[in-house]
Amino acid sequence: MPGAELTVKLMAMTPDAVDVVYSACRQCYSPAFAGDEFRPHRSEETRSTKVDAGEDACATKEALIRKVVASGHESPLEHVSMTFAVRGISRSCSHQLVRHRLASYSQQSQRYVDMEAFAYVIPSSIAGDAELSKMFEATMQDIRQKYHRIVEALNKKGIKGEEATQDARFILPEAAETKIVVTMNCRELLHFFSVRCCNRAQWEIRRLANELLRICKEELPSIFGKEAGAKCERLGYCPEGARYTCGRYPLKEEAEKNG
């Protein structure tokens, strides 16, 4: 049984996110107190409020946020976090995901959850090839049976529950589907997108990154604007070098030569 389709659900987000980021940005340059400037329930994603004339060149909260983000002054973005529930990714993908250290994770355990009927992710290159996909499916079936036999044999020796599953899981494949809850602040999300939306990133984590980016753009367009995504979007060139570039943007040297 192949795994569920990739599903990403936004579970929670810092309330009044635009106000929080806006106030944090303003605090850097204002003698006033962010606590006073903070106006809950006045999200600029849906309503434009003029900033006091003469105080700032930016007419709206979003405009200031966009300007600050574009300037690379990203620390105000750390005050807003987003929590996502993810399913339908492989353990191979989640391993890449959890390499991002400035995030919080809660992942389905292979100790506490019985993996006898584990679902799995099949790469399309394999799924699209009749012979390879047959071999792949047969291997998954074989692993399931052997997992069952190991758990049974351990149970007979008196090793039960998670004492058994924690050892039986050693034969599970990287293809095994997992479920995970991820929390990242907006600065880390931008960084995550810069490396994982890049065409050089492996397809499964890139697919996840693109789905997260789609949700972020929908929720907070002033933070996740047109430059959010692979790093070339912001740089205007590809920093990956001739061997790895996808060709979407010129290489750094070419961009410099062309001014």
Ligand SMILES: Cc1cc2nc3c(=O)[nH]c(=O)nc-3n(C[C@H](O)[C@H](O)[C@H](O)COP(=O)(O)OP(=O)(O)OC[C@H]3O[C@@H](n4cnc5c(N)ncnc54)[C@H](O)[C@@H]3O)c2cc1C
């Ligand atoms: C295309 C691609 C190929 C990859 N191939 C491999 C591979 O072959 N082998 C492998 O092991 N990994 C590989 N990785 C993973 C990569 O090395 C990083 O571990 C992963 O992308 C997490 O990125 P990060 O460390 O920048 O980000 P995060 O952990 O998300 O951190 C964000 C930023 O915070 C700062 N930061 C975080 N922690 C520290 C710290 N301890 N010290 C200083 N600054 C810190 C850094 O500026 C960092 O960029 C690959 C990644 C990609 C995108």
